[in-house]
Amino acid sequence: MNPFALAVDAMFDDPNMAEDAIWRAGGGAGGLPVRIRYRSPEAIVGLDGNRFDLAATLIEVRLSEVAEPAEGDQVDVLDDDGxxxxxxxxxxxxxxxxxxxxxxxxxxxxxxxxxx
Structure with missing residues (x-):
């Protein structure tokens, strides 16, 4: 594993920086346990033709856990008790x-x- 992947894994594994969640492709039943990170844009941000403002909610997910996230996927964010x-x-x-x-x-x- 390269140093960048190790650093990303360390951030996602840190309980202060990421959260447990269940990723449900297309909002279907079941799901895949993943770790996500919430992001808050500081201004109106343009990314690859998309624009997000201060009211936007962004999450990050490792592609090693969800190879092809898609619009319509649902994510159940878990509390400390699961x-x-x-x-x-x-x-x-x-x-x-x-x-x-x-x-x-x-x-x-x-x-x-x-x-x-």
């Missing part, structure tokens, strides 16, 4: 980092049945 804290849906795909290790995705929070 229960679903929130569910987000991938609304936009953005860049892949230069080393092809991490993909940034725009997401939107889905309302849960018990939300007011």
């Amino acid at each position: 229960a679903v804290r929130e569910t987000v849906e991938v609304t936009a795909l953005s860049r892949i980092d230069a080393r092809k290790l991490v993909r940034t995705c725009g997401v939107a929070r889905l309302a849960r049945n018990d939300d007011p």
